[in-house]
Amino acid sequence: MTTSQQTQTGTQPLEEKTVADYLRDNPEFFLNNPSLLAILRIPHTCGTAVSLIEHQVKILRDQNRQLKRKLMDLVHVARDNNRLNERMHQLTLGLVTSGTLEALLDTLREHLQGEFNADTVNLRLAGLSEARSRECGVDQFNRDAAELEHFESFYKTCRPQCGRFKREQLGYLFGDQAQAIESAAIIPLGKKGATGLLAIGSQEGNRFHPGMGTLFLTHLGELIDLLLHPHLDPDTQASTAS
Secondary structure: OOHHHHHHHHHOOOOHHHHHHHHHHOOOHHHHOHHHHHHOEEEOOOOOEEEHHHHHHHHHHHHHHHHHHHHHHHHHHHHHHHHHHHHHHHHHHHHHOOOOHHHHHHHHHHHHHHOOOOOEEEEEEOOOOHHHHHHHOOEEOOOOOHHHHHHHHHHHHOOOEEEOOOHHHHHHHHHHHHHHOOEEEEEEEOHHHOOEEEEEEEOOOOOOOOOOOOHHHHHHHHHHHHHHHHHOOHHHHHHHHO
């Protein structure tokens, strides 16, 4: 190698990646060269300079704050889940010990409005006569009703759905109370929704939103359908499902 080549090689700046790779592979470098820590300065966003150690401390503090926030988020989620499980447990006990259909439906409404902060709860059920429906305070359900054309996507999946619904949908779900409802959750009851549906309404626009988990609602629908089954006419349900 010529002298000019040696000079060119000796003055050629190192690439940042090369320096970064070297420091990453040699974490003891600054232990062996402590004097460098005292003179290294890192530009600050405000225009001043801080030492490498101060910069590392700042990064660690920021990371610590982020981890604390994530931990608190997890704690809040865990607490919310515990409260939800307790409410679901109390609701289940109340429903299972209800001896009559009227008691079952009253217990459901009381818990959803009291413990789960629902403003309106309405059910549409197949397998009940018109007179019996009035006695129980529910609406009749007919799978062939023209209004169900507005729920085509809902019945394609036949899973609980949360969010804001169109006015014609809210009118079918909540009747005279539809004008006050801003968000809702609807739950199909029975196989392919043959038993009917449960509608839970709120006057708050963000109370029920599409991003909400629906596992609780699914379990609630399965429980209600199981407990309703002895009180409903199976022949009427079968004809509704067909």
